[in-house]
Amino acid sequence: MSQSSSQTPDSWIGTFCNLVGHEYFAEVSEDFIEDDFNLTGLQAQVPMYKEALEMILDVEPSDTNSSALSEEEEEEEEEDDGILGDELDEPAANQNGAARRQSGVSSTGRRHGRTSSDASVIESSAELLYGLIHARYITSRPGIQQMMEKYELSHFGFCPRVYCSGAKVLPVGLTDTPGQQTVKLFCPSCLDAYTPPNSRFQAVDGAFFGTTFPYLFFMTYPDLDVAPLKKRSTRDAAQGNDDIESTLSPTEPNATRAGMTVSRSSSLTLPQTPSIPGVAQAKDEKSSVTLSTLPPQPPAINGIATHNLAPGLGKGKIYEPKIYGFRVSERAKSGPRMKWLRSKPLDINELDEARIWHERYGGTLDGDDDIPAVSEQQDNEDAAEDEEEEEADPDGDAIMASQGQAPTNNRAKSKRLPDGDGDATMTTQGQGQKRGKARRKSTTTRNQGVEVSAQQLGQQQAGSNWI
Amino acid sequence: MEDFQSETDSDYTSYWRDWFISSRGNEYFCEIDEEYITDRFNLTGLNTEVHYYQHALDLITDVFDLDCDDDMRETIEKSARHLYGLVHARYIVTTRGLAKMVDKFKRSDFGRCPRVLCDSHPLLPFGPSDNPGQKSVKLFCAKCEDIYNPKSSRHAAIDGAYFGSSFHNILFQVYPALVPVKSRRRYEPKVFGFRVHAAAALARWQDSERRDMRARLKEAGVISDSAQLFIEDADSSDGERAEDDENEIGDHGDRRMQISAEQDGGVELQRTVAPTQPLK
Numbered sequence: 001m002s003q004s005s006s007q008t009p010d011s012w013i014g015t016f017c018n019l020v021g022h023e024y025f026a027e028v029s030e031d032f033i034e035d036d037f038n039l040t041g042l043q044a045q046v047p048m049y050k051e052a053l054e055m056i057l058d059v060e061p062s063d064t065n066s067s068a069l070s071e072e073e074e075e076e077e078e079e080d081d082g083i084l085g086d087e088l089d090e091p092a093a094n095q096n097g098a099a100r101r102q103s104g105v106s107s108t109g110r111r112h113g114r115t116s117s118d119a120s121v122i123e124s125s126a127e128l129l130y131g132l133i134h135a136r137y138i139t140s141r142p143g144i145q146q147m148m149e150k151y152e153l154s155h156f157g158f159c160p161r162v163y164c165s166g167a168k169v170l171p172v173g174l175t176d177t178p179g180q181q182t183v184k185l186f187c188p189s190c191l192d193a194y195t196p197p198n199s200r201f202q203a204v205d206g207a208f209f210g211t212t213f214p215y216l217f218f219m220t221y222p223d224l225d226v227a228p229l230k231k232r233s234t235r236d237a238a239q240g241n242d243d244i245e246s247t248l249s250p251t252e253p254n255a256t257r258a259g260m261t262v263s264r265s266s267s268l269t270l271p272q273t274p275s276i277p278g279v280a281q282a283k284d285e286k287s288s289v290t291l292s293t294l295p296p297q298p299p300a301i302n303g304i305a306t307h308n309l310a311p312g313l314g315k316g317k318i319y320e321p322k323i324y325g326f327r328v329s330e331r332a333k334s335g336p337r338m339k340w341l342r343s344k345p346l347d348i349n350e351l352d353e354a355r356i357w358h359e360r361y362g363g364t365l366d367g368d369d370d371i372p373a374v375s376e377q378q379d380n381e382d383a384a385e386d387e388e389e390e391e392a393d394p395d396g397d398a399i400m401a402s403q404g405q406a407p408t409n410n411r412a413k414s415k416r417l418p419d420g421d422g423d424a425t426m427t428t429q430g431q432g433q434k435r436g437k438a439r440r441k442s443t444t445t446r447n448q449g450v451e452v453s454a455q456q457l458g459q460q461q462a463g464s465n466w467i
Numbered sequence: 468m469e470d471f472q473s474e475t476d477s478d479y480t481s482y483w484r485d486w487f488i489s490s491r492g493n494e495y496f497c498e499i500d501e502e503y504i505t506d507r508f509n510l511t512g513l514n515t516e517v518h519y520y521q522h523a524l525d526l527i528t529d530v531f532d533l534d535c536d537d538d539m540r541e542t543i544e545k546s547a548r549h550l551y552g553l554v555h556a557r558y559i560v561t562t563r564g565l566a567k568m569v570d571k572f573k574r575s576d577f578g579r580c581p582r583v584l585c586d587s588h589p590l591l592p593f594g595p596s597d598n599p600g601q602k603s604v605k606l607f608c609a610k611c612e613d614i615y616n617p618k619s620s621r622h623a624a625i626d627g628a629y630f631g632s633s634f635h636n637i638l639f640q641v642y643p644a645l646v647p648v649k650s651r652r653r654y655e656p657k658v659f660g661f662r663v664h665a666a667a668a669l670a671r672w673q674d675s676e677r678r679d680m681r682a683r684l685k686e687a688g689v690i691s692d693s694a695q696l697f698i699e700d701a702d703s704s705d706g707e708r709a710e711d712d713e714n715e716i717g718d719h720g721d722r723r724m725q726i727s728a729e730q731d732g733g734v735e736l737q738r739t740v741a742p743t744q745p746l747k
């Protein structure tokens with residue numbers, strides 16, 4: 001957390017981040033920049049790389065020093081770095097610390113030095129370089145922490161979508177190549193990208209934030225509540241579809257509504273909330289029937305907490321066009337055709353594609369069948385899959401037991417003969433989801449099981465001859 | 468209809484309304500015809516809603532000549548603005564009003580959609596509630612059919628009832644040519660180039676919703692098989708609705724993945740798939 005304040009205010013980085021329009025930037029720590037590993041490949045992308053790097057790090061330009069950053073020698077006090085002195089020198093030649101022949105170039109020859117246009121080129125190079133480093137930095141641990149601070153202070157603003165009711169957004173680039181797209185904002189509540197409201201951000205390159213950052217951020221902080229806590233459930237209760245509730249200014253205190261913060265999740269995950277069925281009936285009878293018989297919702301789906309999966313989408317969060325109170329039919333020429341974009345299943349289990357698939361076609365999540373070892377034939381398979389565990393720990397039983405699998409004994413103790421063929425790879429890939437296998441009994445034969453897993457690994461090919 | 472788009476009120480000097488329209492923060496409003504506002508029928512019921520109704524009306528129509536102190540003047544001014552807004556909500560669903568608002572829509576006076584994939588499509592004002600004093604004005608994007616908060620806090624303070632909840636839908640009923648072509652494109656969250664599973668699974672589910680909608684529309688005879696519901700339909704198939712529950716789950720995983728994998732062969736794929744998967 002110290003990174004954000006580590007920069008002195010008059011450093012280049014500090015100045016750059018305080019410029020108007022640069023509010024989204026985090027201050028990259030100098031340690032990060034000084035690590036050459038973090039700069040891999042940037043030399044080819046940035047002209048005047050060395051000079052730009054020196055500018056970013058506020059290093060006195062020195063052409064004697066070949067190692068671009070760390071030990072700058074103070075003996076030469078000239079401001080110029082001799083670029084103009086030997087004009088033919090390509091910037092690329094300077095970049096990788098190729099020693100500039102200090103003896104060959106007289107310092108007086110370089111004295112006429114860097115012109116203002118030269119400085120501006122370096123300045124823009126420095127901005128480009130800083131942006132590219134920044135894109136890498138904010139996917140590193142200290143960078144993400146720093147962005148977390150900015151996120152919590154709402155430096156990136158809020159989702160403009162009414163039904164997201166002021167969810168906080170994160171900057172994102174639509175491409176990782178600089179110079180193509182400006183920065184956009186990613187809303188975790190509706191999983192969509194928006195243009196920043198203020199035009200001053202139209203000058204900021206999206207590649208300086210990168211395509212990866214926002215979701216990596218939310219994967220790093222899985223417990224972060226994506227939806228604003230205030231007025232969650234009360235909104236649903238009070239108004240249902242028309243709960244466009246005072247979202248005029250997301251920052252405005254809404255004390256009265258903050259009362260019920262029992263559920264941060266959307267109405268979808270809380271079917272028992274008493275007020276919701278009424279709301280739903282008013283809107284859609286068919287779904288309200290479903291609503292009352294909703295199976296228990298899992299705490300997490302597809303790797304993220306259920307209440308954090310697009311809380312701004314789904315029933316009650318989709319705009320319903322009405323004329324004088326009557327809904328516009330889907331069949332009308334001007335009728336709603338984009339509801340799918342904001343939809344989300346009432347029963348979140350419908351998104352558990354792997355489970356649904358296996359419930360229908362057998363097998364388990366790791367693409368293996370789950371027969372407790374009763375036949376000798378199975379030993380080969382088990383041997384293959386247990387191989388992994390054994391490699392990690394000779395006592396495979398202990399590991400499995402600690403995972404809460406409650407494996408059957410004869411399965412765990414089956415002969416473990418590594419068979420070294422394709423099976424091993426298969427189980428390696430599926431190993432992450434191995435738990436729970438023993439719980440699910442199915443009557444599929446071994447042969448089927450192998451086929452299923454093969455199918456799964458092959459991206460679930462369309463071939464359905466085995467059904 | 469073009470006649471209505473000409474500048475109105477040329478006979479009168481609409482001092483107050485000119486001032487109101489051009490004042491900062493009121494960019495969303497169009498000018499109400501003098502003859503509309505002087506027709507008492509159009510104002511039915513508003514006298515109970517607005518204080519100093521008569522004075523406010525006089526002010527709007529520039530016949531205000533009451534001698535009063537500044538406080539009173541201020542109050543009447545406020546009432547006049549309120550009255551103007553309420554009349555405005557009625558006016559913009561008339562033929563003339565719609566024409567004026569279409570002009571403003573085409574000039575993007577109401578702003579542009581912030582959603583990246585809507586490509587700055589012009590917005591339309593929308594009031595979540597028809598009752599004054601409840602909800603502020605929102606903006607409707609016809610391309611993604613969603614509603615957004617205005618960027619500026621000045622606009623966010625305008626009462627939504629001054630535009631009403633029906634206006635933009637009526638506009639598109641009257642001017643169906645203005646309905647934009649919808650797009651199937653969506654933003655896909657990615658991490659290091661890989662799509663995020665949770666988001667991608669939701670996207671697949673949403674795609675199946677869209678196919679269901681397409682099937683419903685076909686069933687109802689609203690669109691034909693070759694209809695281009697989304698702009699991408701010209702290039703690639705949207706896939707077909709699963710025939711029944713039996714096939715549905717197989718479809719969830721397999722075929723869709725293929726389709727997305729072979730975007731180019733999408734049309735061809737549909738041709739081969741369609742005969743074996745007839746719609747209900």
